[in-house]
Amino acid sequence: MTDSDITLAAVELDQTTLLTPGQIFRQRMFGHKGFLIGATLILIIAIVALLAPVLAPHSPFEQSLADRMLPPVWSEGGTWDYLLGTDQNGRDYLSRLIYGTRVSITIGLGAATVGLLIGVTLGVIAGYFGGWADHSISFLLTAQLALPGLLLAMALVFIIGPSIWVVIGIVGVLHWTYYLVVTRAATQRIRSLDFVAAAAAAGASPRQIIWHEILPNLMSSIIVIFTFELGIAILAESSLSFLGVGIQPPTPSWGLMIAEGKQAMFYRPWLVILPGICLFLLVIGANLMGDGLRDITSPEGRNE
Numbered sequence: 001m002t003d004s005d006i007t008l009a010a011v012e013l014d015q016t017t018l019l020t021p022g023q024i025f026r027q028r029m030f031g032h033k034g035f036l037i038g039a040t041l042i043l044i045i046a047i048v049a050l051l052a053p054v055l056a057p058h059s060p061f062e063q064s065l066a067d068r069m070l071p072p073v074w075s076e077g078g079t080w081d082y083l084l085g086t087d088q089n090g091r092d093y094l095s096r097l098i099y100g101t102r103v104s105i106t107i108g109l110g111a112a113t114v115g116l117l118i119g120v121t122l123g124v125i126a127g128y129f130g131g132w133a134d135h136s137i138s139f140l141l142t143a144q145l146a147l148p149g150l151l152l153a154m155a156l157v158f159i160i161g162p163s164i165w166v167v168i169g170i171v172g173v174l175h176w177t178y179y180l181v182v183t184r185a186a187t188q189r190i191r192s193l194d195f196v197a198a199a200a201a202a203g204a205s206p207r208q209i210i211w212h213e214i215l216p217n218l219m220s221s222i223i224v225i226f227t228f229e230l231g232i233a234i235l236a237e238s239s240l241s242f243l244g245v246g247i248q249p250p251t252p253s254w255g256l257m258i259a260e261g262k263q264a265m266f267y268r269p270w271l272v273i274l275p276g277i278c279l280f281l282l283v284i285g286a287n288l289m290g291d292g293l294r295d296i297t298s299p300e301g302r303n304e
Contacts, residue, residue: 016038025219032292035288035289037140037285038284038287038291038292039292040285041281041282041285041289042286045108045282052101055083056095057092058082060100060250061250062088062092064086064090065090066090068080068088068089069086071085071266075270085270088260091250095252097254099252100252100257100275100278101278103164103253106168107164107233107234110168110233111167111171111174112172113172113226114173114176115171115175116179116224116225116226118172120215120222122184123138123187124187126182127184127187128191128210134167134184137180141177141180141181142176144174150236151204153171153174153236154243157240157245157246160255162246163248167246172233178225179222188218190214190217190218196209199213220293224293224294226290227290228286228287231283231290234286235281238253238254240288241254241256242255242256243259257271258271258272258276
Protein backbone atom coordinates (compact mmCIF):
# COMPACT_ATOMS: atom_id res chain seq x y z
CA MET A 1 0.00 0.00 0.00
CA THR A 2 1.39 3.36 -1.03
CA ASP A 3 1.53 6.48 1.09
CA SER A 4 -1.30 8.03 -0.94
CA ASP A 5 -3.52 5.03 -0.26
CA ILE A 6 -2.81 5.27 3.47
CA THR A 7 -3.55 8.98 3.45
CA LEU A 8 -6.83 8.46 1.55
CA ALA A 9 -7.95 5.72 3.96
CA ALA A 10 -7.12 7.95 6.92
CA VAL A 11 -9.16 10.82 5.45
CA GLU A 12 -12.15 8.53 4.80
CA LEU A 13 -11.94 7.15 8.35
CA ASP A 14 -11.75 10.65 9.76
CA GLN A 15 -14.80 11.72 7.74
CA THR A 16 -16.73 8.68 8.97
CA THR A 17 -15.95 9.45 12.62
CA LEU A 18 -17.33 12.97 12.16
CA LEU A 19 -20.75 11.69 11.05
CA THR A 20 -23.58 11.27 13.54
CA PRO A 21 -25.34 7.89 13.82
CA GLY A 22 -28.33 9.30 11.94
CA GLN A 23 -26.13 10.54 9.11
CA ILE A 24 -24.35 7.20 8.89
CA PHE A 25 -27.71 5.39 8.74
CA ARG A 26 -28.98 7.67 5.96
CA GLN A 27 -25.71 7.28 4.06
CA ARG A 28 -25.96 3.49 4.22
CA MET A 29 -29.67 3.51 3.41
CA PHE A 30 -29.37 5.61 0.25
CA GLY A 31 -26.30 3.63 -0.81
CA HIS A 32 -28.01 0.23 -0.61
CA LYS A 33 -29.69 -0.62 -3.94
CA GLY A 34 -31.63 -3.61 -2.64
CA PHE A 35 -33.18 -1.61 0.19
CA LEU A 36 -34.12 1.26 -2.12
CA ILE A 37 -35.78 -1.10 -4.61
CA GLY A 38 -37.70 -2.93 -1.90
CA ALA A 39 -38.76 0.26 -0.10
CA THR A 40 -39.92 1.78 -3.41
CA LEU A 41 -42.04 -1.28 -4.22
CA ILE A 42 -43.60 -1.30 -0.75
CA LEU A 43 -44.26 2.45 -0.92
CA ILE A 44 -45.95 2.21 -4.32
CA ILE A 45 -48.12 -0.73 -3.22
CA ALA A 46 -49.05 1.07 0.02
CA ILE A 47 -50.09 4.17 -1.96
CA VAL A 48 -52.20 2.00 -4.26
CA ALA A 49 -53.89 0.44 -1.22
CA LEU A 50 -54.61 3.82 0.38
CA LEU A 51 -55.94 5.34 -2.84
CA ALA A 52 -57.88 2.26 -4.00
CA PRO A 53 -61.28 4.05 -4.17
CA VAL A 54 -59.71 6.75 -6.35
CA LEU A 55 -57.59 4.51 -8.58
CA ALA A 56 -60.08 1.70 -9.19
CA PRO A 57 -62.11 2.42 -12.37
CA HIS A 58 -65.01 0.18 -11.25
CA SER A 59 -66.37 -1.40 -8.12
CA PRO A 60 -64.52 -4.66 -7.36
CA PHE A 61 -67.89 -6.32 -6.65
CA GLU A 62 -69.88 -5.06 -9.64
CA GLN A 63 -70.82 -7.91 -12.00
CA SER A 64 -71.71 -7.77 -15.67
CA LEU A 65 -72.45 -11.19 -17.12
CA ALA A 66 -72.48 -9.68 -20.61
CA ASP A 67 -68.80 -8.78 -20.15
CA ARG A 68 -67.51 -12.09 -18.74
CA MET A 69 -63.93 -13.16 -19.49
CA LEU A 70 -62.96 -10.10 -21.49
CA PRO A 71 -59.22 -10.13 -22.30
CA PRO A 72 -56.84 -7.28 -21.36
CA VAL A 73 -56.79 -4.22 -23.58
CA TRP A 74 -53.62 -5.32 -25.44
CA SER A 75 -55.27 -8.59 -26.56
CA GLU A 76 -57.76 -9.09 -29.34
CA GLY A 77 -61.24 -8.34 -28.07
CA GLY A 78 -59.99 -6.15 -25.21
CA THR A 79 -61.59 -2.83 -24.36
CA TRP A 80 -60.39 0.34 -22.65
CA ASP A 81 -63.36 0.10 -20.28
CA TYR A 82 -61.65 -2.92 -18.69
CA LEU A 83 -57.89 -2.39 -19.00
CA LEU A 84 -56.97 -5.78 -17.55
CA GLY A 85 -60.10 -7.59 -18.66
CA THR A 86 -62.77 -9.19 -16.51
CA ASP A 87 -63.15 -12.43 -14.56
CA GLN A 88 -65.69 -15.23 -14.87
CA ASN A 89 -68.36 -13.07 -13.21
CA GLY A 90 -67.74 -10.01 -15.36
CA ARG A 91 -65.96 -8.05 -12.60
CA ASP A 92 -63.22 -5.59 -13.54
CA TYR A 93 -59.90 -7.33 -12.91
CA LEU A 94 -57.88 -4.15 -12.42
CA SER A 95 -60.24 -2.95 -9.69
CA ARG A 96 -60.07 -6.30 -7.92
CA LEU A 97 -56.29 -6.28 -8.09
CA ILE A 98 -56.18 -2.78 -6.61
CA TYR A 99 -58.55 -3.64 -3.75
CA GLY A 100 -56.72 -6.94 -3.23
CA THR A 101 -53.70 -4.84 -2.26
CA ARG A 102 -55.61 -3.67 0.79
CA VAL A 103 -56.41 -7.20 1.89
CA SER A 104 -52.82 -8.45 1.48
CA ILE A 105 -51.22 -5.50 3.29
CA THR A 106 -53.80 -5.55 6.10
CA ILE A 107 -53.32 -9.25 6.75
CA GLY A 108 -49.54 -9.04 6.36
CA LEU A 109 -49.16 -6.15 8.81
CA GLY A 110 -51.70 -7.57 11.24
CA ALA A 111 -50.27 -11.09 11.31
CA ALA A 112 -46.67 -9.88 11.54
CA THR A 113 -47.66 -7.64 14.47
CA VAL A 114 -49.40 -10.49 16.30
CA GLY A 115 -46.33 -12.68 15.80
CA LEU A 116 -44.10 -9.83 17.00
CA LEU A 117 -46.04 -9.39 20.24
CA ILE A 118 -45.98 -13.10 21.02
CA GLY A 119 -42.43 -13.87 19.92
CA VAL A 120 -40.71 -10.83 21.41
CA THR A 121 -42.52 -11.22 24.74
CA LEU A 122 -41.57 -14.89 25.06
CA GLY A 123 -38.04 -14.31 23.76
CA VAL A 124 -37.27 -11.51 26.23
CA ILE A 125 -38.70 -13.48 29.15
CA ALA A 126 -36.72 -16.60 28.24
CA GLY A 127 -33.51 -14.67 27.60
CA TYR A 128 -33.63 -12.43 30.66
CA PHE A 129 -34.93 -14.74 33.38
CA GLY A 130 -33.56 -18.08 32.12
CA GLY A 131 -34.13 -21.12 34.32
CA TRP A 132 -37.55 -22.76 34.25
CA ALA A 133 -38.99 -19.92 32.14
CA ASP A 134 -36.37 -20.51 29.46
CA HIS A 135 -36.91 -24.29 29.53
CA SER A 136 -40.70 -23.94 29.30
CA ILE A 137 -40.57 -21.48 26.43
CA SER A 138 -37.95 -23.58 24.63
CA PHE A 139 -40.28 -26.59 24.90
CA LEU A 140 -43.13 -24.47 23.49
CA LEU A 141 -40.86 -23.40 20.62
CA THR A 142 -39.92 -27.00 19.84
CA ALA A 143 -43.58 -28.04 19.84
CA GLN A 144 -44.48 -25.18 17.52
CA LEU A 145 -41.69 -26.02 15.07
CA ALA A 146 -42.78 -29.66 15.01
CA LEU A 147 -46.29 -28.78 13.82
CA PRO A 148 -47.11 -28.46 10.10
CA GLY A 149 -47.94 -24.76 9.96
CA LEU A 150 -50.10 -24.64 6.83
CA LEU A 151 -52.15 -27.71 7.73
CA LEU A 152 -52.71 -26.43 11.25
CA ALA A 153 -53.74 -23.01 9.92
CA MET A 154 -56.20 -24.65 7.51
CA ALA A 155 -57.72 -26.71 10.30
CA LEU A 156 -58.07 -23.74 12.67
CA VAL A 157 -59.60 -21.47 10.02
CA PHE A 158 -62.02 -24.24 9.04
CA ILE A 159 -63.06 -24.78 12.66
CA ILE A 160 -63.39 -21.11 13.64
CA GLY A 161 -64.71 -19.82 10.33
CA PRO A 162 -62.94 -17.82 7.63
CA SER A 163 -62.72 -14.04 7.89
CA ILE A 164 -60.00 -11.42 7.60
CA TRP A 165 -59.56 -11.11 11.37
CA VAL A 166 -59.51 -14.87 11.90
CA VAL A 167 -56.81 -15.23 9.22
CA ILE A 168 -54.77 -12.42 10.79
CA GLY A 169 -54.97 -14.01 14.24
CA ILE A 170 -54.18 -17.56 13.15
CA VAL A 171 -51.34 -16.63 10.79
CA GLY A 172 -49.86 -14.38 13.49
CA VAL A 173 -50.16 -17.02 16.22
CA LEU A 174 -48.34 -19.54 14.00
CA HIS A 175 -45.50 -17.18 12.95
CA TRP A 176 -43.68 -16.02 16.08
CA THR A 177 -40.77 -18.46 16.21
CA TYR A 178 -38.20 -16.26 14.42
CA TYR A 179 -38.91 -13.39 16.80
CA LEU A 180 -38.42 -15.68 19.78
CA VAL A 181 -35.16 -17.24 18.61
CA VAL A 182 -33.50 -13.92 17.76
CA THR A 183 -34.71 -11.92 20.77
CA ARG A 184 -33.90 -14.72 23.21
CA ALA A 185 -30.28 -14.94 22.02
CA ALA A 186 -29.90 -11.15 21.89
CA THR A 187 -31.39 -10.71 25.37
CA GLN A 188 -29.02 -13.30 26.84
CA ARG A 189 -26.12 -11.33 25.39
CA ILE A 190 -27.40 -7.89 26.46
CA ARG A 191 -28.25 -8.85 30.05
CA SER A 192 -24.57 -9.58 30.75
CA LEU A 193 -23.40 -6.14 29.63
CA ASP A 194 -22.22 -3.45 32.03
CA PHE A 195 -25.06 -0.95 31.53
CA VAL A 196 -27.64 -3.60 32.50
CA ALA A 197 -25.64 -4.47 35.62
CA ALA A 198 -25.40 -0.75 36.44
CA ALA A 199 -29.17 -0.34 36.09
CA ALA A 200 -29.78 -3.32 38.37
CA ALA A 201 -27.29 -1.94 40.92
CA ALA A 202 -29.11 1.39 40.84
CA GLY A 203 -32.29 -0.38 41.95
CA ALA A 204 -34.12 -0.78 38.63
CA SER A 205 -36.71 -3.56 38.60
CA PRO A 206 -36.63 -6.33 35.96
CA ARG A 207 -39.57 -4.67 34.19
CA GLN A 208 -37.72 -1.34 34.05
CA ILE A 209 -34.54 -3.01 32.80
CA ILE A 210 -36.46 -4.85 30.06
CA TRP A 211 -38.35 -1.74 28.91
CA HIS A 212 -35.56 0.83 29.15
CA GLU A 213 -32.35 -1.16 28.60
CA ILE A 214 -33.04 -4.35 26.65
CA LEU A 215 -35.94 -3.60 24.28
CA PRO A 216 -34.36 -0.42 22.81
CA ASN A 217 -31.30 -2.49 21.87
CA LEU A 218 -33.49 -5.11 20.21
CA MET A 219 -35.43 -2.72 17.99
CA SER A 220 -33.21 -2.98 14.91
CA SER A 221 -33.39 -6.79 14.95
CA ILE A 222 -37.15 -6.72 15.54
CA ILE A 223 -37.73 -4.36 12.60
CA VAL A 224 -35.68 -6.57 10.27
CA ILE A 225 -37.59 -9.70 11.31
CA PHE A 226 -40.89 -7.82 10.93
CA THR A 227 -40.19 -7.06 7.27
CA PHE A 228 -39.40 -10.71 6.53
CA GLU A 229 -42.46 -11.92 8.45
CA LEU A 230 -44.58 -9.46 6.49
CA GLY A 231 -43.78 -11.35 3.28
CA ILE A 232 -44.26 -14.74 4.94
CA ALA A 233 -47.67 -13.72 6.32
CA ILE A 234 -48.82 -12.46 2.90
CA LEU A 235 -47.80 -15.76 1.31
CA ALA A 236 -49.56 -17.70 4.08
CA GLU A 237 -52.80 -15.76 3.52
CA SER A 238 -52.57 -16.29 -0.24
CA SER A 239 -52.01 -20.02 0.29
CA LEU A 240 -55.04 -20.30 2.57
CA SER A 241 -57.20 -18.31 0.15
CA PHE A 242 -55.98 -20.40 -2.78
CA LEU A 243 -56.97 -23.56 -0.91
CA GLY A 244 -60.41 -22.14 -0.16
CA VAL A 245 -60.13 -21.68 3.62
CA GLY A 246 -58.86 -18.10 3.75
CA ILE A 247 -60.53 -14.98 2.42
CA GLN A 248 -63.92 -15.85 0.98
CA PRO A 249 -65.57 -14.47 -2.18
CA PRO A 250 -66.54 -11.88 -3.20
CA THR A 251 -63.77 -10.15 -1.18
CA PRO A 252 -60.85 -9.50 -3.57
CA SER A 253 -57.73 -11.40 -2.50
CA TRP A 254 -54.81 -12.22 -4.76
CA GLY A 255 -54.65 -15.82 -3.58
CA LEU A 256 -58.40 -16.22 -4.09
CA MET A 257 -58.16 -14.63 -7.56
CA ILE A 258 -55.48 -17.17 -8.53
CA ALA A 259 -57.71 -19.99 -7.26
CA GLU A 260 -60.72 -18.68 -9.17
CA GLY A 261 -58.70 -18.32 -12.38
CA LYS A 262 -56.86 -21.64 -12.32
CA GLN A 263 -59.63 -23.50 -14.15
CA ALA A 264 -59.29 -21.14 -17.12
CA MET A 265 -55.55 -20.56 -16.92
CA PHE A 266 -54.76 -22.37 -20.21
CA TYR A 267 -56.95 -20.14 -22.37
CA ARG A 268 -57.25 -17.07 -20.05
CA PRO A 269 -53.76 -17.03 -18.48
CA TRP A 270 -53.96 -13.41 -17.29
CA LEU A 271 -56.43 -14.53 -14.59
CA VAL A 272 -53.53 -16.27 -12.84
CA ILE A 273 -50.51 -14.31 -14.10
CA LEU A 274 -51.68 -10.83 -13.05
CA PRO A 275 -52.41 -11.57 -9.36
CA GLY A 276 -49.29 -13.75 -9.29
CA ILE A 277 -47.16 -10.80 -10.44
CA CYS A 278 -48.74 -8.54 -7.81
CA LEU A 279 -48.07 -11.10 -5.09
CA PHE A 280 -44.48 -11.55 -6.30
CA LEU A 281 -43.78 -7.80 -6.29
CA LEU A 282 -45.17 -7.32 -2.78
CA VAL A 283 -43.27 -10.24 -1.27
CA ILE A 284 -40.00 -9.47 -3.08
CA GLY A 285 -40.31 -5.83 -1.99
CA ALA A 286 -40.72 -6.84 1.66
CA ASN A 287 -37.79 -9.28 1.45
CA LEU A 288 -35.48 -6.79 -0.27
CA MET A 289 -36.32 -4.14 2.31
CA GLY A 290 -35.72 -6.57 5.17
CA ASP A 291 -32.44 -7.76 3.70
CA GLY A 292 -31.39 -4.14 3.19
CA LEU A 293 -32.28 -3.20 6.76
CA ARG A 294 -30.20 -6.13 8.02
CA ASP A 295 -27.19 -4.87 6.08
CA ILE A 296 -27.74 -1.21 7.00
CA THR A 297 -28.08 -1.85 10.72
CA SER A 298 -25.19 -4.30 10.94
CA PRO A 299 -21.99 -2.93 12.52
CA GLU A 300 -19.96 -3.39 9.36
CA GLY A 301 -22.68 -1.76 7.25
CA ARG A 302 -22.60 -4.15 4.28
CA ASN A 303 -23.80 -2.66 1.00
CA GLU A 304 -24.84 -4.10 -2.35
